[in-house]
Amino acid sequence: MKQLLNTLYVTSEDAYLSLKNDNVVVQQNDSTIGQIPLRSLEGIMSFSYKGASPALMGKCAEFGVGLSFFSPRGRYYCSVLGEKSRNVLLRREQFRFADDESMALSYARSFIIGKIYNCRWVLERTKRDHALRVNGERITAQSERLRQALSGVRDCMSIEELRGIEGLAAKDYFYAFDDLILRSKDDFFFQERSRRPPMDRMNALLSFVYSLLTNDCLAGLQGVGLDPYVGFLHVDRPGRASLALDLMEEFRPVIADRFSLTLVNTGAIKPSQFEVRENGGVFLSDSGRKTVLAAWQKRKQETITHPFLGEKIQWGLVPYVQSLLLARAVRGDLDAYPPFMWK
Structure with missing residues (x-):
């Protein structure tokens, strides 16, 4: 059974997500406000306009971490998911x-x-x-x-x-x-x-x-x-x-x-x-x-x-x-x- 682990919610409209050494890095106004190991996450939900780097998207897919994008008002856009469990x-x-x-x-x-x-x-x-x-x-x-x-x-x-x-x-x-x-x-x-x-x-x-x-x-x-x-x-x-x-x-x-x-x-x-x-x-x-x-x-x-x-x-x-x-x-x-x- 799939275990429910931690989900990272990014709610700041101007936050940008990137990758560094298998960590998701949250940046805002040229400053790093958070850095979390991807292996500790089940999913990332971003409510920011700025989005995420392709490198992070690829690593999320590799690690099986669901990366989902919403508008700041909560409208669902899309998700990046890996190849696991495809049948x-x-x-x-x-x-x-x-x-x-x-x-x-x-x-x-x-x-x-x-x-x-x-x-x-x-x-x-x-x-x-x-x-x-x-x-x-x-x-x-x-x-x-x-x-x-x-x-x-x-x-x-x-x-x-x-x-x-x-x-x-x-x-x-x-x-x-x-x-x-x-x-x-x-x-x-x-x-x-x-x-x-x-x-x-x-x-x-x-x-x-x-x-x-x-x-x-x-x-x-x-x-x-x-x-x-x-x-x-x-x-x-x-x-x-x-x-x-x-x-x-x-x-x-x-x-x-x-x-x-x-x-x-x-x-x-x-x-x-x-x-x-x-x-x-x-x-x-x-x-x-x-x-x-x-x-x-x-x-x-x-x-x-x-x-x-x-x-x-x-x-x-x-x-x-x-x-x-x-x-x-x-x-x-x-x-x-x-x-x-x-x-």
Whole structure:
């Protein structure tokens, strides 16, 4: 199993990454602000405009260190990954399944079952833990709609029908999402999902965390030999990591959404750590990104019992474990892909 080691986050917009004696060197304004051995890292996530040297990229590929680039606002650009774990036979099977709608549907259905199940669990958990602070009737009603959607997913006969069910289920889930925000309601509220750009603080936080989660899913899929750009549910587009987006669907509620809500509900993230642009878009400030990244790394170290394997693992390993299960299903070692359904 892939072990979760340290991840280096570079959040300064003007930082440049280079290589020196198998170390990653972080430079800012002609000064060295950090130097870390590559062998001690699992991944590097850079939120800088300046990028990294080709020498560092090559050494990261050689050492199996994932090097990912984001905009300072959290938009994912690309990753540099090595040749380890590439498996042409596995990928040929993946491509065949992606081109066969009946096979693709079986995988896509599993992803969406996991997503809707976990959305419903998030609502029910909040209702249970904060019964006196939330609109119980609304949450119960939306939870019931999600339960009905699960039945529709199991019975759907096409990818297009599945996308329609997923879209309606997402609306039902987000209709009650504002009830899950328990403090600072004047600053943190949710009316509807908005992207490119996010139009409020909650959407800005969700978009940033979704970018982090997408990167983990992409790295996990690359690590087991699957092509993260050929999906079963999301349509193939140049530059779109469709399979990573497929895989992250089941993780959005229990990993990204709950993490974001915890930051808000505990006061860990402050309203002042967001910036409003002239076009109305809202983004995390440099301080906000650092707060989120520190909490994200801490969250990934917490342990859970995996619902399918029954083994204790760190939260940060979940995308890697599910990637491995997906690869085994594609190879035929498992009868079907078991989605991550948190209990």
